[in-house]
Amino acid sequence: QDTKIGFIVKQPEEPWFQDEWKFADQAAKEKGFTLVKIGAEDGEKLMSAIDNLGAQGAQGFIVCTPDVKLGPGIVAKAAANNLKLMTVDDRLVGADGKALEDVPHMGISATKIGEAVGQAIVDEMKARGWKADEVGAIRVSYDQLPTAVDRVEGAISVLKANGFKAENIFDAPQAKTDTEAALNAATVVLNAHADIKKWVSFGLNDEAVLGAVRASESVGIPADGMIGVGIGGADSAINEFKKPAATGFVGTVIISPKRHGYETALNMYDWVANNKEPEKLILTSGALAKRDDYQKVRQGLGIQ
Amino acid sequence: MSFLDFSRITKTYPGVKALSDVSFGVARGAVHGLMGENGAGKSTLIKILSGDQHADAGEIRIDGKVQAYSSTRDAFDNGVIVIHQELQLVPELTVAENLSLGRFPASAGIIAGRRMLDEVGAKLKSAGIDIDISRKVKTLSIGERQMVEIAKAVMLDARVIALDEPTSSLSSRESEILFALIDRLRAEGKVIIYVSHRLDEVFRLCDSLTVLRDGKLAAHHTSLEGVTRDQVVAEMVGREISDIWGFRPRKSGDVRLKVDAVSGAKLKTPASFEARAGEIVGFFGLIGAGRSELMRLVFGADPRSGGAISVDGKVVHATDPHGAIRAGIVLCSEDRKHDGIIQGRSIEENINISSRRHHARFGVLNRANEIATAETFIKKLKVRTPSRKQDIINLSGGNQQKVILGRWLSEQGVRVLIVDEPTRGIDVGAKSEIYELLYQLAEDGMAIIVVSSELPEVMGICDRILVMCGGRIGAELTRDQFAEKTILAAALPDTKTPDAIAS
């Protein structure tokens, strides 16, 4: 019988998930199994997707869930459809908020990534010789998304630990998760605090931070007055590094879609075909990429 | 002793004093006529009676009791039924549902369908109205819809029934059914308010009469004995009109419009006719005779399935109104609410919509010209309005009709003017002005086609009459052959003698 494995992601349009799928496809080609890719933006679509996989006769699936609290539901649905279950990126939690440790997981904690961003910012500030109390921070926030909150809070904790004052951190809530919304929100912050000349910014992803960087450009803050560090490392960040002149977008924390896509798919295949159960928890780490070393970093992570 | 009393009713709309200090009474078992020029305030008075509008001052008493309605529903509950000037039907519902709307026979909210059909059927039968009550209203012609509207009058056991221009789109046969119905209601002791611009009808039906002018009471006759038509016209218009037709013989020229075997989805029999320059051709027929259908085909409003049309010898290839207008054919439609007025837009825009292409340059309007055109036709047609900027929906029915006529009379380069029921709802005074305008246009060489269900009108102003019956053109009569009997005989589908109706 053919092996069929599902790979469900929460935001199929995002380059990150496209990459995960691409690497999972690579594994499928190597091992000769069928990979079914489904996007499920919310809990309801996710439940339908699992049913759909069951109906197609898949044996297992990997999921990046739109919400970690869906945990018990996903586990029950997978069991009902007789499907093996692994999670990627976001780890499922139970009703009590504790991680469901029985479900094999590969990922990186949102807080950890945020901390990496914070550290990168602090390092760059030191390199530029900025003092913490003359710098403003733009927190491009999208609080509807718990991951987004965890990421920015991670960054803030590092900033604070390095002497950043809480009153110098300004909230720029984006109405949507695209660059234009971040741009508009950040512009307001910059204009409201015209006296501050040096800025740092962080947010949910590269697009959010890019918005803040664009905003700083449009109000006339030079590139050396802004330190933006994003998360993701896909094309929007790379494009920025490819620009002829350096911009305020200093770096991005790249997480490797290769491990998350390729390895999970491989592990699931082994589980299904060879009954080899994967490790319960594999934590990956992010790597900071900057203008001058991004190619090397990407190669190191196995992406090109 | 009056049963229904209007006392010092006053109503003001922004910029318009629609009614001021109007008082009169009507006795039980009487049909009371209400006349006046367009915009005199007749419909407003009726709307106040129906609870739809509220008077600024004054009160209405029935049987001595002051009526204070907060909605039309209250009015029903107090035995007042009003048939409004504009049709108030729901196109997607059936006739039976329309007639039961607001008071469906139901238990626990569930409609008793059978009972509804039986009740409505019985009521209509007793009123002598013959319509298939399971048809959806959207499939009925205007005339048929008007009959449905009238049927509302018998649906409830009312004390007071008001009819606002019920016959404006009826032909004589349907009007007879209505008159019989009114006679019956009168005999039952109801009070009936009857608004009309047709003097014949008023004199034939009414026991008493009130004339409004500019929102004020101009005259009140408790009995029509000894009252003459000229007198009433003078009370309405403020001047004497000796001959409202004012027919002027003209010489007609070459053939302008040639319609050759035209047919369409709703007019299966191919129809052919001609109209000459300077000629006014009348089309007469009963409701559903197919006159409007034929004219819509000529104008390209509906798709033709066959036949040819030419103007001045040139074949018109266009199959839409846009092209027809450019070929010199215009049509003023009978259904002014659906096909005529553009709601939400001003009188000025409603007049200029078509003719503005003559003076717009590179698509930019010529404002001065638009204003001048609007002002000219407001004056010429005596449109009663505070300003040319007034939204057309705020005008009285007759005034809306005048504006639509103004739209087509202001067109330039027209060779064939088709007007379908042009004077529907228009008062006597304005009618003669409109006829005068038609004569002038004809003298200038236009071919004019007048579709009308008003026999005196076609006989009064046309050079030639074509009579349609059952979708085909039957008789053709020249002015010297005009005779009521012959025309009606040609219009009637069955062998019934025309005398019964002509009387």
Add this chain to the structure above:
Amino acid sequence: MTDQLKKLLLGEQGLVVIFIVAFALVSLLVPNFLTDRNMLGLLQSVVTVGIVACTMMFCLAARDFDLSVGSIVAFAGMVAVMASNYIGSILLGLVAAIACGAFVGFINGVVIAKFRINALITTLATMQIVRGLALIASDGRAVGINSPDFYQLALSKFLGIPTPIWVLAVLFGIFGFVLNRTVFGKNTLAIGGNPEASRLAGVNVDRTRIWIFALQGVVCGIAGILLASRITSGQPNAAVGLELSVISACVLGGVSLAGGRATMSGVIVGVLIMGIAENAMNLLNIPAFYQYIVRGVILLLAVLLDNLRSSALGRR
């Protein structure tokens, strides 16, 4: 074409016939489509849209518009979970959720009917407000369910068919009946067809509109409860964009945005077409980006076919 076939295709139920043909085609062409499991999965996936479409049909038929449904569904789901957890009684939690839905709907109705504020703006406003409340109540995070019995709402079966599908079927039945056979339904159609005439005929237009919105709220409450049970948590971000799916399903099913025209069978077909399209695309493993295009083309084809049908019929 024989006359009988013509009559079938062009009749009132023509849309249903087209649908059946399309369904047969999909069954033949898409592997794994016509299996018990997939059918149940398909039906479960349209439960939310289908339930809300029942009352959206009324709303559109009365020439109104409701954008707040998605937010109400999410909010009601949150309330159901939080109230159940707090009170400790699932039943009371459900009642609270439905009451909240009805309340929001009622407010919509009152603002629209009594203050005569545009329905689009009003429901856009409540959409935002209610979503905000859901986010505030939960601090933007999903809320877990304490009692596992809550899951049973969605998981339990009757005659082998999950409860939510039964609920959907019952609601289809009820609202189909209400639309065609009750005073409320006819009044709704009349208001949409000609509001002025309805008012003059003594229909209490304001009250009917308020009722429609309140009912819409109740139904959204039910949908929210089933959704929360299905995804085993109350999620403040659930059902974003639901309004557009529901309105499209209705319009696809022949409900006129200009009011006055609606049939339950049409709406059911509309809901199913959308569900089948999604389902088949996933079964065929169509890549995510191409799914957009296929979805658009299916929408167009569906209305185009229906239009050809009814213009062949000579209606316009």
Add this chain to the structure above:
Amino acid sequence: MTDQLKKLLLGEQGLVVIFIVAFALVSLLVPNFLTDRNMLGLLQSVVTVGIVACTMMFCLAARDFDLSVGSIVAFAGMVAVMASNYIGSILLGLVAAIACGAFVGFINGVVIAKFRINALITTLATMQIVRGLALIASDGRAVGINSPDFYQLALSKFLGIPTPIWVLAVLFGIFGFVLNRTVFGKNTLAIGGNPEASRLAGVNVDRTRIWIFALQGVVCGIAGILLASRITSGQPNAAVGLELSVISACVLGGVSLAGGRATMSGVIVGVLIMGIAENAMNLLNIPAFYQYIVRGVILLLAVLLDNLRSSALGRR
């Protein structure tokens, strides 16, 4: 209230007057609001919505509906960037973007006007299809701009004011003129007021509608170009949900969804109210979740005030 004040408030421009009062209040109460920098930032933030609202106004005034604007904006932005990169000429890239926008709009118009398919469904379909194309063309990724000159479109200034704001102002001027002073504008309003009557009055209804959608496409193309320049890349996910913001701004500005009524000044006010609300909320540092609620309440208040005004006027 003196008569003059009354006249001012209740006149045609009453909405504008209300807006000015509200603006003054916000200026007084919100610190940092009335600064040059913030004003420019505010205006730049409404450029996309404002530009698209110009033609959406025509669309709604003609009783149509366009949901595809967000997708067209994203698509045109992608085309501008990719074509510029490929051809090596920014000018040709811009022409290509506008042509693509116009083409999609034209298709919308033809399908809606000629095949008589419901505008909601048609534009929902093209919304999906065009978004799909944008995603496929770029493989779902942002596309960078080769030539830095492209950024200058958004960054360059004239008289101290950034180019996009000038473009917005010019378009407001042009479309205000077109609406009130040209045959096209008047025909649009007439079609919205009564389509059948307009057709019988010789208005070429189909052609006018096609033109409206094509223009809408052109304008979306312009908006897409400016947006791409502003965010210095073409992003296939840009402008999701734009349609709702634009339609709300128009309706807030008094454009009737039932057609036939629209003013440019109203739409400008609608666009600005929405922009100011966002701006002020961020300046006041209102937490994200509460912003939802405030946004909803502002929407309601704005229409409520306008309604009170016009019902005081006795219009209904």
